[in-house]
Each structure stands twice: as structure tokens, then as C-alpha cells.
Amino acid sequence: MSNNNLSVISLVSIGEHPTSRRPRRAEQDARAIELGIKLVGDNLQTLHAGKLSDDPSQQTALRSYLGMGLSEIHLLEMSENADAVLVIAEYLKQQKIDIILTGVRAENGESSGMLPYLLAEQLGMAMVTSIAEILSIDEVNQQAEVLQALPRGQRRKLKIDLPFIASVDMAAAMPRQSAFGPAMRGQFEATQAATVTDQESSGWQVADAKKRPKRLKIIKAKTAADRFKAATAKASGGGGKVVHGVEESAQAILDLLVEEGLV
Amino acid sequence: MSSSEFLSQFLFTLISFAILLTLVGAVKRMLLWSQGQSSTIHWLGLLQIPRRYLVDLHHVVARDKYMSNTHVATAGGFVLSSILIILLYVFQLKLQILTWALLGSSLLMFVGSIFVMIRRRNPPPNLSLGKWQRLPKSLMVFSLSFFILTLPATGILPSDTGGWLLAVLLVAGIIWGIGEMFFGMTWGGPMKHAFAGALHLGLHRRQERFGNGQSTGLKAIDLSAKKLGVEKPIDFKWNQLLSFDACVECGRCENNCPAFAAGQPLNPKKLIQDMVIGMAGGDDAKFAGSPYPGIKVGTHKGGAIIPIVNVLVESDTLWSCTTCRACVDACPMMIEHVDAIVDMRRFETMEKGQTPGKGSEILENLSATDNPNGFDPSSRMNWAADQNLTVFGHDEKKQEVTEADVLLWIGDAAFDMRNQRTLRAIIKLLRAADVNFAVLGDAEFDSGDLARRLGDEATFQRLATSNISTMNKYQFKTIVTADPHAFHCIKNEYVEFGGNYNVMHHTGFFADLVTENKLLLDNSKELALTYHDPCYLGRYNGEYDAPRFLLESMGVKIKEMDRSKSTARCCGGGGGAPVTDIPGKQRIPDMRMADVVETKAEIVAVACPQCNLMLEGVVEPRPEVKDIAELMLDALIEGGIENTGEGVVVNMVGAQL
Numbered sequence: 001m002s003n004n005n006l007s008v009i010s011l012v013s014i015g016e017h018p019t020s021r022r023p024r025r026a027e028q029d030a031r032a033i034e035l036g037i038k039l040v041g042d043n044l045q046t047l048h049a050g051k052l053s054d055d056p057s058q059q060t061a062l063r064s065y066l067g068m069g070l071s072e073i074h075l076l077e078m079s080e081n082a083d084a085v086l087v088i089a090e091y092l093k094q095q096k097i098d099i100i101l102t103g104v105r106a107e108n109g110e111s112s113g114m115l116p117y118l119l120a121e122q123l124g125m126a127m128v129t130s131i132a133e134i135l136s137i138d139e140v141n142q143q144a145e146v147l148q149a150l151p152r153g154q155r156r157k158l159k160i161d162l163p164f165i166a167s168v169d170m171a172a173a174m175p176r177q178s179a180f181g182p183a184m185r186g187q188f189e190a191t192q193a194a195t196v197t198d199q200e201s202s203g204w205q206v207a208d209a210k211k212r213p214k215r216l217k218i219i220k221a222k223t224a225a226d227r228f229k230a231a232t233a234k235a236s237g238g239g240g241k242v243v244h245g246v247e248e249s250a251q252a253i254l255d256l257l258v259e260e261g262l263v
Numbered sequence: 264m265s266s267s268e269f270l271s272q273f274l275f276t277l278i279s280f281a282i283l284l285t286l287v288g289a290v291k292r293m294l295l296w297s298q299g300q301s302s303t304i305h306w307l308g309l310l311q312i313p314r315r316y317l318v319d320l321h322h323v324v325a326r327d328k329y330m331s332n333t334h335v336a337t338a339g340g341f342v343l344s345s346i347l348i349i350l351l352y353v354f355q356l357k358l359q360i361l362t363w364a365l366l367g368s369s370l371l372m373f374v375g376s377i378f379v380m381i382r383r384r385n386p387p388p389n390l391s392l393g394k395w396q397r398l399p400k401s402l403m404v405f406s407l408s409f410f411i412l413t414l415p416a417t418g419i420l421p422s423d424t425g426g427w428l429l430a431v432l433l434v435a436g437i438i439w440g441i442g443e444m445f446f447g448m449t450w451g452g453p454m455k456h457a458f459a460g461a462l463h464l465g466l467h468r469r470q471e472r473f474g475n476g477q478s479t480g481l482k483a484i485d486l487s488a489k490k491l492g493v494e495k496p497i498d499f500k501w502n503q504l505l506s507f508d509a510c511v512e513c514g515r516c517e518n519n520c521p522a523f524a525a526g527q528p529l530n531p532k533k534l535i536q537d538m539v540i541g542m543a544g545g546d547d548a549k550f551a552g553s554p555y556p557g558i559k560v561g562t563h564k565g566g567a568i569i570p571i572v573n574v575l576v577e578s579d580t581l582w583s584c585t586t587c588r589a590c591v592d593a594c595p596m597m598i599e600h601v602d603a604i605v606d607m608r609r610f611e612t613m614e615k616g617q618t619p620g621k622g623s624e625i626l627e628n629l630s631a632t633d634n635p636n637g638f639d640p641s642s643r644m645n646w647a648a649d650q651n652l653t654v655f656g657h658d659e660k661k662q663e664v665t666e667a668d669v670l671l672w673i674g675d676a677a678f679d680m681r682n683q684r685t686l687r688a689i690i691k692l693l694r695a696a697d698v699n700f701a702v703l704g705d706a707e708f709d710s711g712d713l714a715r716r717l718g719d720e721a722t723f724q725r726l727a728t729s730n731i732s733t734m735n736k737y738q739f740k741t742i743v744t745a746d747p748h749a750f751h752c753i754k755n756e757y758v759e760f761g762g763n764y765n766v767m768h769h770t771g772f773f774a775d776l777v778t779e780n781k782l783l784l785d786n787s788k789e790l791a792l793t794y795h796d797p798c799y800l801g802r803y804n805g806e807y808d809a810p811r812f813l814l815e816s817m818g819v820k821i822k823e824m825d826r827s828k829s830t831a832r833c834c835g836g837g838g839g840a841p842v843t844d845i846p847g848k849q850r851i852p853d854m855r856m857a858d859v860v861e862t863k864a865e866i867v868a869v870a871c872p873q874c875n876l877m878l879e880g881v882v883e884p885r886p887e888v889k890d891i892a893e894l895m896l897d898a899l900i901e902g903g904i905e906n907t908g909e910g911v912v913v914n915m916v917g918a919q920l
Contacts, residue, residue, distance in 0.1 A: 019632060024627075024631050176616060177618060177626075180612075180719065
């Protein structure tokens with residue numbers, strides 16, 4: 001695809017490995033970059049809001065994005081308690097951007113997944129969630145065709161007007177390997193961002209999330225073959241159906257509650 | 264002017280001219296090598312050339328007795344003849360003794376050339392054809408011409424024998440012979456191996472290899488360099504370029520390469536020849552040996568400043584290598600194939616980010632969790648929950664220690680249920696011998712072997728320096744490990760980063776304990792058993808005896824495989840080959856298991872967790888795979904210490920610490 005006139009920017013965050021909790025390139029953000037590189041190649045811009053550590057070993061997470069072949073990452077320097085949404089929005093308002101790519105949600109911090117929505121609101125752009133691919137871009141009509149990822153491998157083709165914000169799903173193409181050499185040689189171009197303190201979060205209390213209770217899988221199998229089948233068989237869908245009308249919806253909910261023994 | 268006078272004058276001109284051209288060719292060749300990157304020039308090595316040639320090189324050649332005798336006659340005859348020819352015809356020293364000597368040396372060379380000719384009649388597939396088929400004829404023509412030429416001078420035949428007819432024939436023969444043997448030496452003929460080979464022996468990048476020495480650790484690179492690894496031929500060190508030119512295309516590497524045998528697209532000989540093509544420029548159409556399996560000869564070309572991968576050499580070729588070092592060990596010219604392959608892999612991984620297969624995932628895991636499979640780093644010691652191990656550390660409440668006789672290096676076997684059995688056996692044996700040992704626990708990281716061989720020098724250096732700084736916090740005399748890869752890394756590759764340790768493989772350590780009677784083994788068992796040498800223990804570290812000693816101490820008569828000790832075939836598990844998983848016609852471990860089956864052994868003893876996994880991965884029915892430590896535990900006579908129930912021993916060890 002040659003989309004030389006297209007201006008695409010990808011927003012990257014510092015991820016966190018689920019078991020070691022070490023900083024790393026966030027999986028969805030990396031997929032967003034992969035998608036962006038495939039779309040516009042070297043013209044992809046990359047933006048990170050935050051502070052860059054002076055210690056090179058603390059830079060590895062951000063640098064691993066550079067290792068994908070980017071020549072630079074634009075850095076909006078802001079303090080820890082600043083509101084990234086406002087900082088980024090402030091910056092993007094001054095640019096002429098066609099497509100903004102983000103992950104669905106951050107791997108640490110608030111991880112609310114709200115950033116793309118709030119940005120879309122601030123910038124007055126359309127927002128499309130969880131895309132797996134950008135299929136085509138019609139620059140004449142200023143429209144793009146994207147593939148949205150739905151559960152269980154389903155995809156939905158959407159047409160969306162430029163400019164837009166898209167959050168990139170894990171279903172998008174795997175990110176390319178990050179190479180050490182380009183990662184070390186890539187540059188950070190830092191600008192001091194407007195200081196916008198996040199007032200809302202200053203009053204919050206933060207507690208560790210509790211694991212959600214998980215339904216036990218009760219297998220009544222008599223033979224090893226049955227147990228094997230139960231362990232390997234995919235949960236078959238098809239139980240769900242779309243219900244219209246208030247009466248029917250309420251009845252369906254009630255039926256489920258009764259079935260589960262809750263009423 | 265008689266024909267003999269004409270010959271004498273003509274020879275002066277011809278040989279002087281040939282030597283001049285040879286020198287010009289030599290300079291041109293040296294300019295090719297000098298395109299490479301700078302590297303220490305070991306001038307003193309040049310003085311060692313004769314010794315290295317006669318001892319070190321000949322030691323390798325002599326594994327094939329026929330060829331070594333042939334080479335002694337041919338090469339010896341040629342070198343001697345050349346010196347005499349120059350003295351007689353260029354410096355015109357008309358001494359009768361020299362004439363007789365030349366008669367003898369040319370005869371010796373002629374006899375040698377007959378054997379070369381016989382060998383070349385039905386050449387085995389590892390030999391290159393093409394210009395190499397011409398060589399025995401050239402050797403014969405050269406030696407015969409000078410032999411006949413010298414006959415009249417010795418007085419055996421009257422001068423002017425044969426008249427002008429013979430003179431013309433001799434002139435033709437000498438032009439051919441000198442052309443091949445002198446001119447061809449520096450202008451790319453088959454004799455190039457003698458010229459480049461001699462210099463390569465002297466200026467070798469690993470001087471420590473000579474005189475029964477060892478140098479097997481990969482060399483570190485500066486990570487702040489503008490380019491990491493080798494992209495183009497000129498990115499090799501100059502002495503690596505020289506080494507490629509030394510190749511004599513004997514194909515011993517090809518015969519020993521497990522990837523080639525498995526039908527993966529690698530042939531070490533072709534790879535080295537491709538490097539020569541890259542250095543000098545051209546295409547591979549004239550290559551007359553076995554191709555890379557599955558890749559047609561004549562479809563690739565290269566040049567000194569043209570990227571190598573996917574132009575001259577397919578990336579799959581590089582990633583097929585198991586780094587087993589069988590080619591390096593078999594190479595009479597002491598060429599370092601593995602170094603070159605890893606150099607090119609470094610560029611692929613660190614500059615292009617194109618490690619194939621699961622490589623990229625593994626490297627990412629190593630960055631994030633310090634183990635290749637991405638397990639939770641804090642679960643590293645879970646396997647030993649019931650082992651009551653003493654851990655190095657500073658927390659006295661947890662009974663951690665800062666000092667022990669032995670640091671037991673666990674390795675990534677910690678995460679693998681099969682190899683945990685080996686670890687348990689080792690721990691029981693150590694306790695039975697009353698060894699004071701401790702482990703690093705969660706502070707131990709992967710040794711970096713896999714990362715380094717996948718070309719990720721950056722991750723290797725991070726892991727190595729982390730491990731070194733962890734180990735330097737504690738006092739111990741010896742590191743013992745069951746993993747030859749970790750053994751090799753810590754022993755040979757941590758040195759460049761300031762880690763100097765006394766490292767032992769568990770077989771070496773246990774062999775000492777058995778010798779000192781600290782471990783008593785039942786030697787009455789009769790096991791039909793063979794032993795598989797791990798590459799990183801055997802070829803990399805020369806340890807062939809300790810495992811065999813232990814097996815023999817258990818009363819086992821080892822049914823040796825044909826390919827054993829230094830020619831042992833790799834299990835296919837090294838160098839990240841299981842990770843990159845380049846397809847071939849068959850699997851390397853299957854071939855190795857076929858070797859085992861051939862001996863009619865019921866058990867194959869291994870001494871490496873990787874070999875264990877690869878060989879156990881072969882479908883049954885097949886011989887059982889057991890680590891030597893497991894076999895030892897079966898044969899252990901528990902009498903050295905009273906009541907060696909596990910708990911009691913644990914307490915005893917605990918009490919000592």
C-alpha cells in the first residue's frame with residue numbers, strides 16, 4: 001500500500017510483563033506500530049507522553065519500539081501526575097493527523113482503556129475500537145475500510161471517515177522483532193509538554209485488583225477419553241441470541257437467573 | 264644451441280616470470296583479505312607455521328591415514344622440489360647434490376600424485392570436482408616433468424636425451440605444472456589452499472588452538488559499534504577472510520555436519536566457499552561440490568560490499584547450524600565455521616530483527632524473565648520445594664549462606680520436569696558424598712548460551728554480567744553444573760566479562776568423588792549401554808573421559824557408537840536449532856538415535872539436559888535415555904554415611920553449613 005500523503009501517528013506506552021512485572025514494549029502498542037509501519041512505512045510518527053529515564057537500562061521498554069525500525073520517538077515530557085490525555089490532545093490539536101493508533105488498554109497504571117475515547121472526544125474525531133487490520137484507504141473520499149476484531153475470531157468490516165482514532169486489538173498482526181542495534185541508535189525527540197495536572201486521580205485510592213472468581217469446571221466423565229475430550233474441547237458457542245423488546249429481554253434474564261439457581 | 268641448453272635458459276625465464284606473477288597474485292589476494300576489519304596480527308605465529316603444519320594440521324589430516332600419507336608424499340615432495348627448482352634454475356646453483364635431491368623429491372611427489380589420482384577415480388561425494396579433478400593430473404605432470412628433466416643432469420641419462428621432441432614436451436609439461444602449482448597458488452587455483460592455508464595457520468584468530476590448546480568460546484563484540492555483526496564480507500575480520508581462502512574443499516566438514524545429513528540447507532564447505540565468492544566477487548556456478556540440500560548451485564552471487572544474507576547465502580542456511588563444532592573439529596585447515604555463522608546471525612538478530620521460528624519470542628522472554636520460556640522468574644526454585652536446598656544470600660532468617668564449597672548451577676532444567684529428575688539425582692549424590700553445596704536460587708539467570716548463539720549478543724552480555732555480579736557476592740571453590748552449555752559459557756565465555764571461575768561438569772566432579780572413594784558405585788550391573796557425547800562437553804571442552812570413567816565404574820562396558828568422542832554427532836539441540844526449526848528431510852535426533860540402536864544398546868547415557876530432551880523426543884520404541892547422574896544414583900551403594908534416608912542427610916548437610 002502506498003499512502004505517502006497519509007499522516008499516521010501511533011501512541012506508545014511502557015508495558016509491563018505479566019509475570020516478571022518488568023517494563024517492556026506493550027503488546028498492543030507494538031501491534032499498532034506494526035500496523036502503522038505496514039501502512040505508511042517510514043512516515044509513521046510515534047508519540048509517547050512521559051519522562052525518559054537517564055539510565056539507559058530503564059529506557060529499554062521505549063527503545064524496543066525503536067528497535068522495530070523507527071528512527072525516532074517523539075517524547076512529550078510531562079510529570080508523573082500529569083493527565084496524559086490532555087497533554088496528548090494538546091499536542092495533536094496542532095498537527096494535521098489522519099489516523100491515530102493506540103492499544104486497547106495500557107498494561108499498567110490505570111489501564112482503563114479510556115484514552116482513545118477521551119482523545120476522540122477532545123479532538124472531535126471518530127473512534128473505532130479493537131481493529132485487527134486497516135484494509136484500504138480511499139484518499140479521495142477520505143474514507144478508510146478497517147477490520148474490527150470481535151470475540152472468537154469474528155471480524156467486522158467497517159467504513160470510517162478520516163481522520164479517526166483506532167485502538168489496535170491483540171488480533172492484529174504480530175509485531176516484528178525488536179532489534180538491538182536500531183533500538184540503541186534510535187532517537188528521542190523531546191518537547192516539554194503543557195503542564196496539566198490530573199486533578200481527578202489525585203483524590204483516588206489505589207488498591208490491588210482482586211482476581212475475579214472463576215466458575216469451576218465440573219466434568220462428569222467416566223473414562224479417560226471423556227476427560228480428554230472435556231479438557232481439550234473448545235467451548236461451543238451458539239447459546240447466545242439477540243433478543244428484542246423489553247418483555248422478552250427481561251424474561252431471558254430471569255430465565256438465566258433461575259437456571260443458575262440465583263432466584 | 265642444444266635442447267638441454269635451451270631448456271636451462273628457458274626455465275630460468277619461465278620460473279622467474281612465474282614467481283613474479285605468483286607474487287603479484289599474492290599481493291592481490293592479500294589486498295582482498297585486507298578489506299576485512301582490523302584484528303590483532305599475531306606476527307610470531309608466522310614462525311610457528313612449520314610446526315603447526317607438521318603437528319596440528321597433520322594431526323587432523325591423519326584421521327584419514329590414506330590421505331595423510333598421500334599428502335605427506337605430495338606436499339612434502341612439492342615443497343622440497345620447489346625449493347630445489349628455485350635454487351637450481353633461478354639461482355643457478357649447479358650442485359650435483361641438489362640435482363639428485365630434486366630427482367628424489369620429484370619422484371616422491373609423483374608417487375604421492377598417483378595416490379591422489381587413485382582417490383580421485385571414484386571420488387566420494389564430499390570431495391569437490393571441477394578444478395579439483397584437474398589437480399592430480401597437474402601434480403603428476405609437474406613432478407614427472409621435473410623428474411625427467413633432472414635425469415640427464417644426474418648423469419643417469421645422457422644429456423640431450425629425447426632431443427627436441429622431448430624438450431618441447433617438457434616445456435609444455437613444465438608450463439602446465441608451474442602454472443598450476445605456482446601461478447595457480449595465488450590466482451585462485453586449487454593450490455590456493457597451500458598459500459592461504461600456511462598464512463592462516465600462522466595468523467589464526469585463535470592462536471590458543473595450537474599445541475593441543477583449546478579456544479572454543481565465542482568472541483564478544485562491542486555493542487556500541489555502528490554495525491553489529493556481519494552484513495557484508497568486508498565486515499568479517501581480515502583474518503577470517505584469510506581463513507576462508509585456506510579451504511581445501513576436502514568436505515570433512517560436510518561429512519560431519521548433522522544439519523547437512525538431515526537434509527537441512529547447510530553445507531559448511533559450501534558456506535566457506537560462498538564466503539570466498541563474497542570476498543572476491545562472482546557467483547557460485549563453478550562450485551563443484553555438494554550443494555546446500557534443497558538449494559540449486561549457481562543461483563546466488565555476491566561481492567565484498569554486497570549483503571550476504573538472502574543474496575549470497577539464504578538465511579535458512581545460517582539458522583540450520585546447531586553450533587556443534589563438528590565441522591571445525593574435522594577441518595584440517597582449522598577454519599572456524601561456527602564463528603562466521605554466529606557473526607552473520609548477530610547481524611540478522613541485532614540489526615535486522617529477523618531471528619526465525621520461535622527465536623524472537625525466546626529472546627523477548629529472556630529479556631523479560633531471564634529464562635527462555637517466559638516462566639515467572641520467582642518460580643525458578645519451585646521444583647526444589649521438597650529438596651531443602653541451601654541458598655546463597657544474606658538473609659540469615661532464611662538460613663542463607665554466603666559461603667560454600669560448591670555452587671550448584673541449576674540452569675533452565677529447573678523449569679523442565681524431565682531434567683528435574685537429573686537435578687534430584689545430582690543433589691542426592693552430592694549429599695551422599697557429603698559435599699557442602701549451595702544454589703543461587705531465583706538469583707540465577709539463564710547462562711546466555713541460547714541468546715548468544717541466536718545472535719543476540721546484547722542479551723547474552725546482560726545475562727552474563729548479571730550472573731557474574733551475583734556470583735561475585737559469594738565465596739565458593741567450584742561451580743558444578745549438569746548443563747554443558749552453561750558449563751561452557753561460564754567457563755569459557757564469562758572470562759571476557761571478568762568472570763573467572765573453576766567450573767566443572769557434574770561428570771567431572773563426580774569422577775573425582777568416585778576416585779577419592781567418596782561415592783561408592785555398584786559395579787555388578789550388566790547394562791547394554793552406549794554413551795552420547797554432548798558437543799558442549801566433548802568438542803567444546805575436551806571432556807570425553809570422565810563420563811566414560813563413571814560408566815565403567817558402574818561395571819558398564821560401553822558399546823561405543825561409530826560416531827563418538829570428537830566425531831560424535833550432535834543431538835540437534837544446540838545453537839538454538841530447535842528454536843529456529845529449519846525444515847530438513849529428517850530430524851537430527853532421529854539420526855542420532857539410529858546410531859544408538861545400531862550398537863544394540865538398551866540405554867543411552869547422556870550428560871546434558873538438551874540431549875536428554877532431544878533424544879527422548881524420538882518416538883518409541885527406542886532405547887531408554889538416562890543422564891549419567893541418574894544411572895549413578897541407581898548404582899549408588901549407600902554405605903559411606905550411616906542411614907542415608909533423605910531427611911537425615913539433609914540435616915547433616917544443613918548442620919555443616
